[in-house]
Amino acid sequence: MKKLGHLNRDIARVLAGMGHTDSLVIADCGLPIPPGVECIDLSFGRGNPGFPEVLDSILADFQCERALFAEECRGSNPAVTGLAEDLGNDGVQVEYVSHELFKERCRQARVVIRTGECTPYANVILYSGVIF
Template sequence: MKKRGILNSEIATVLSKMGHTDMIVIADCGLPIPDEVKRIDLALEQGLPSFLKTLDVILEDIVVEKVTLAHEIKDQNPTLDLEVKKRFDQQKLNYLSHEELKELTKRAKAVIRTGEATPYANIVLHAGVIF
């Protein structure tokens, strides 16, 4: 058994295969996930696991070059937007419309579906490199 790190085998596998600029999405329980993209469903019930807890665990395991969020989070979920901003340098933040973000998910290696039930709690993480 693994001693530490991500225990979910699907997430660990996807992260280990990611290269520079590859994308992974952490989503709320309502984001439509394209059929052609790997779905890793963690949702247990509304709110569990939370978006932020899932994000924090993923961030312990990968290098992130930039992130993409929906513009709508600024007005519809400003508390979450602030929490995300605390975790990244401002130059790493990129905002698109929610419709554009949904299109971007089609190119992701996987979408991790959380139990989060607050508006626009979706993020695209673009992988960086360790050197």
């Protein structure tokens, strides 16, 4: 049995297959999933699991060099804005774009990991870095 990293077999598979600059989305329960993009749905109730919990879990097992958030989160979701600032303080390049452009960029992701989060603009696109 797997001891370290993700026990969710789909997340473990996706993370193992990521290459430099590939992207994945961690999404709230309302973000539309683009056609043709795999969705790993972790939601099992309103707010469960939450965006911060899933983000922390992914970052513990994923080399992230860049993170993209919707600009609208800055005025609508201070908790997500704080998480974005924390990422920047940890050396991740943090960018903001309009929510419409964010949704377009989701089309290029390898996967959308859907959470049960029910707060506005609790979404991020994480871009893979390299470990060397």
